Amino acid sequence: MLVYALIALNVLTLVTGQVLFKLGLNRIGALTLHNLLAVFLSPYILVGLMLYVIGTLVWFAILSRIQLSIAYPLQSLAYVLGLIASVTILHEKVTPLNWIGTVVVLAGVVLISAQARL
Numbered sequence: 001m002l003v004y005a006l007i008a009l010n011v012l013t014l015v016t017g018q019v020l021f022k023l024g025l026n027r028i029g030a031l032t033l034h035n036l037l038a039v040f041l042s043p044y045i046l047v048g049l050m051l052y053v054i055g056t057l058v059w060f061a062i063l064s065r066i067q068l069s070i071a072y073p074l075q076s077l078a079y080v081l082g083l084i085a086s087v088t089i090l091h092e093k094v095t096p097l098n099w100i101g102t103v104v105v106l107a108g109v110v111l112i113s114a115q116a117r118l
Contacts, residue, residue, distance in 0.1 A: 004113075006062045007074050013055035015081040019089055020048035026090075073112045079105050 024044030025031065031039055039045055062071050083102050086092040 003062060003065050003071075006058055006065070007071065007077070010055050010058040010062060011075060011078045011081060013051045013058065014075075014078050015085055017048040017051035017055065018082060019085050020044045020051070022090060024048065070112060074109055076105050077109055080109075 021044070024042040025039065027044070028035055028039055028042060059071075059075075080102050083094060083098060087094050
């Protein structure tokens with residue numbers, strides 16, 4: 001059960017980091033050489049980077065406990081949460097094909113976690 005909790009924490013840190021990256025870039029605009037410093041000094045970007053560091057440390061804990069061939073596919077839950085966050089937080093439009101793909105990813109996660117018996 002600890003491994004599942006670690007995977008959930010890893011996924012949450014990665015998705016939250018990505019959402020913060022997007023929010024920061026939405027405020028600053030497209031990344032260019034002229035605004036590179038402003039991008040990296042953005043509070044959104046800085047917090048997102050910190051979350052990525054935390055997510056990487058959690059990932060190390062995960063990899064020390066289970067096989068990469070199990071952990072990596074389970075981490076694909078980030079795709080699912082990323083899609084949900086893009087709709088609910090960023091108010092992006094998502095196509096039906098994106099939703100179908102998300103269901104396929106979820107089915108894969110269910111199959112892998114059932115087979116892994118963590």
